[in-house]
Amino acid sequence: MTYRAFFLTSAALFAASAAASPASAEEGMWTFDNFPAERMEREFGWAPDQAWLDDVRASAVRLTGGCSASFVSPNGLILTNHHCVASCVYENSTGDNDLLARGFVADRRDRELKCAGQQAEVVTGITDVTAQVKQAIGTATGEALTRARDARIAEIEAAGCPDTATTRCQVVALFGGGQYKLYTYRKYSDVRLAWAPEDRAATFGGDPDNFNFPRYSLDASFLRAYENGQPVNTPEFLRWNPRAPVEGEATFVVGNPGSTSRLNTLGQIAFEREVRLPITLATLSELRGRLIQAMSQSEEREREGRDLLGGIENSLKVQIGRTRALNDPAFTARLESAEADLIARSAANPAVGDPWAQVDDAVTAYRALYLPARFTSPSGNLYGYARALVMAAQERAKPNAERLPGYTDSALPLLEKRLLDERPVYPWLDALQMEWSLSKAREYLGADDADTRLLLGRESPEMLAERLVGNTRLADPAFRRALWEGGLAAVEASSDPLIQYALRLVPRQRELDRLIDEEYSGPLTAAGAQLADARFAAYGDTLYPDATFTLRISYGKVQGWEERGQQVPIATTLGGTFDRATGNEPFDLAPAFAAKEAQIDKAITYDFVTTNDIIGGNSGSPVVDRAGTVIGAAFDGNIHSLGGNYGYDPLLNRTVAVSAAAVQEALETIYPAPALVAELNGGQARRN
């Protein structure tokens, strides 16, 4: 359940980055307008042409929950991972019908279940707007730079998508500000669940098996896009191909990798290793422990906390893997030599200057802002609602071009949907998260710090969290709607304790954001543009930008790897699940697997690995073969891929996917859905 872009914020879209050396082997998360066809042709003796790329692109879906997906029928049917829909499944459960545990099959289309907060988006155009944005920036620096940039972006987005009901426009900075591109999306904001297996089938092996392989996980599900109450017509879709993958065959993963830091300078990497990662390891581990223990108190809490715990454990494993990578001298030596190479090649180019030193200065300034910025926004869904309502009310009172990026006209529809969609709230879970985050704030900022006093007053984290969560009405969507529609006057007049708390904290958060823009983000953007220029000058333009949760394509092949002298095979079979099952959690068989054991074809390929270069956000991406058909859905990486935020090692990094063949067997035998089988296999083949 790895590769969902957990905790992704719009900030990641503008994360600064710098230049790296050119990609090697199958490394690369390529934009569709710069696919390295020549390189692939050299390595594979074949590469897709533009028509192939255009067709595949038109079928690729981004899910705003942080996942990737694809259309796999002409009737809006969407393939993605189970872990991308788990919260939807749970939120549609009732006390006596635990759909997460039982799985869900819609026997008729009109029984498909709405997924709150979920939106599907298909890229319809990519336009280079670098010149416009750079012209707006001009010679501005610091906060003025980010303001000028954001204002121009808001204008471009507003002009690009006058119809915000069915389209979405988003300008994305690539190469840390070296390029700006306008992505235009057709959006579908009514997304429903069609099919999901039992949670135990998707999460077999649990956290111990997460990011590991061999693997036995049915991490797949189907959604459907609706409009005006009807399934949408999607003539562009990928043909379903439930066959076994073949060792060495070419594979493409098409999806939205969330964020990478491969172009960061060593100064930025040092900040990660020295500051951000140790704090994250300690604090997130404590939250994990608190949640595990709280969930063990009752079956109800066990159910209610499962999705959050899965997200925390997944995220923590990623952070631990990153820590290991940055503490591995062999790994960091590669980063050091890449930076040294670029510096050496740039020495004769006076236009480059010393952006590395500029980045170091920005990072030094950021060190002083990092702790308050990290800890002055308490955790929990309810505080998230309060903060968003306060921020949106204040921002909406301004002209579009003066608003913060997350509150422009192009961004508001999705924010509104997320805020107002009805979804369950578990007060104990909110209180637990808020108590944890407040106590960590006090720990890291210090009991006598002004920000700690702002957060706590004279209350303890425990009391304050209980008082706020216990008395707020924000769990009620109608209450949130009234505040949203009432705007700033309603928000400021509200006696809701969480709204009042957010009104108290938001000014300080704004001040910190402004300081970060001035001392960190602004200088990084300026340096990032220089580093991008240096990089293009040194290596030409066959480069890929850091991931930005926008559509990318990776090419690779079906291939295992060598682990401590042993060759890891390319795939597992459905039968292997039964050998691995111990009967005890998390290695207990899903009930339907146990019940249908005799009927299941155990020889069918279950999960498989490829050399494709992916990262969080790619969850649910179709694995496409040379013919353009779907042979699986990517859902994870192997343990070595956890350093993938900083670099790709072709010998060790692997994508883990569930095969279309296993999903087909599940649809036919384990969680029967004959209508879906017909829909998937009846679609017209578009190529052979």
Add this chain to the structure above:
Amino acid sequence: MTYRAFFLTSAALFAASAAASPASAEEGMWTFDNFPAERMEREFGWAPDQAWLDDVRASAVRLTGGCSASFVSPNGLILTNHHCVASCVYENSTGDNDLLARGFVADRRDRELKCAGQQAEVVTGITDVTAQVKQAIGTATGEALTRARDARIAEIEAAGCPDTATTRCQVVALFGGGQYKLYTYRKYSDVRLAWAPEDRAATFGGDPDNFNFPRYSLDASFLRAYENGQPVNTPEFLRWNPRAPVEGEATFVVGNPGSTSRLNTLGQIAFEREVRLPITLATLSELRGRLIQAMSQSEEREREGRDLLGGIENSLKVQIGRTRALNDPAFTARLESAEADLIARSAANPAVGDPWAQVDDAVTAYRALYLPARFTSPSGNLYGYARALVMAAQERAKPNAERLPGYTDSALPLLEKRLLDERPVYPWLDALQMEWSLSKAREYLGADDADTRLLLGRESPEMLAERLVGNTRLADPAFRRALWEGGLAAVEASSDPLIQYALRLVPRQRELDRLIDEEYSGPLTAAGAQLADARFAAYGDTLYPDATFTLRISYGKVQGWEERGQQVPIATTLGGTFDRATGNEPFDLAPAFAAKEAQIDKAITYDFVTTNDIIGGNSGSPVVDRAGTVIGAAFDGNIHSLGGNYGYDPLLNRTVAVSAAAVQEALETIYPAPALVAELNGGQARRN
């Protein structure tokens, strides 16, 4: 509550270490036979003579629970910290008399309360046995080296202390094997509690204030040593001097710092930063979270878990501080330059060779053994009993010189006392720790690892922990005694599930210990001796060894420090507590403080800071003035002292002590103990 040597094991006594550059400013944890009187004389215009040192040494007490202390009356009265006796206080509580919460004053000596597992030890002699141990080692390497060394040490200890009832002998490796010294102790194994304030007075400010200053903590208590049911006669004691410390005056801290790594090579430091610390941060934080949440379920659990949680949070803060130090380029630059200096000075000395490379090789070998060694011994008191009973039964069947160090004739009496003393067991707490440690083993070793299978079989961590803890009888001291006395036959025949579990695990733990001796400890000891020689050759013999939980003396002075441009004052006053109190945990006033506010003299010095160089294990150490009188008890360091494991910064590192004046006020006014006041103040002054 910092400076107790939590988790200290006998292994620390033989931790290998290497050479560092000479001490500067007030740095140094000096052995009593090598006090740098000349250096102090130069800096302070005065230094103690040998008679002064001998007197102070004779009054210094080591507590086997991991603390330091001192005799402060001729009748065996011992001053130490509250956090050093907290478990004793709690274990003497009953359901309706929570002594930890209420505090304890023995109104008559015969009502003083026995402390299980506690033993007081006073150094009576230090003998250099380097030649004997080095001769036994000869040219041996690897495991053979550690065997030869340990056998000779067992002989020396047995010969030194034929009477194991009242004496204890311990050979300690100093300078990583450069020197071996036999410490002879007079021991008192009946230690009783005389006085302890309310827990809230000692832990005011809780974890947020721990390792911070200004501070308001009454972290003091009194014990008394008994023999044959009577208080022991202690003609050597420190005179009590309840006066305010004076800025700049000379102070001595006399106690037993547990362990430092200041002489480690950069290769060893890299292992800490890259491997050990990140794992510790993540796993210990999760345990903290589990425990916090479990304790919040009931007041009973809150009480039962408090001591363990305090220890975990203290230890975690230490590890976080060490992480910060080793991720601070300025800090590590000092370590790098010290090593470079020693290497440069040794270049002309062919006798030195390249011990740094030998250490690197040993560390590389250790990397492969570290995870199994760390995770194959589950946590919890009950498993600790099981493991010790199994190990002791197996070891006692061998001749003394062939046993592992922790099981020699000189070590057995304390082990027996710890195993058989009656103390409460909380099964939920044991199950929680075991479940946590087993799940972390599976996480770090991997679900398919042979050691994971050895630990878990086909059970889950949750089931296994519940089954073992739920069915063992090891909580019963009589049951433990029967197994102890029954020896190997009784242990092997036992049907107790935890004993059976330990019998299953111990062979693997022994194998790992053997491999570590062979590939890591043995080579380190050999290299350590070379490094010590290099160091003495380069810098002469005015050096102090790494801490080994043996008696040391540090000199320094009463002094604040500068924090972000602000001068931190030398001391707080009792009155400051009332200003800092918020009414909410952990800043709620102790009830007796609140009740007696009008009577308390608020101007009295409460806690104060000095430049003395101390570390975990020094908790409870007397702070002695030039006159040899006690003006306080050290209980903590400031936040900067957390890097003290690797180095001392005279500008920033500070000892935090509670003043004798504040303790006197507490004895007179807050927790009245007139008999103790008379005893403390009626003792004959030995010097003026």
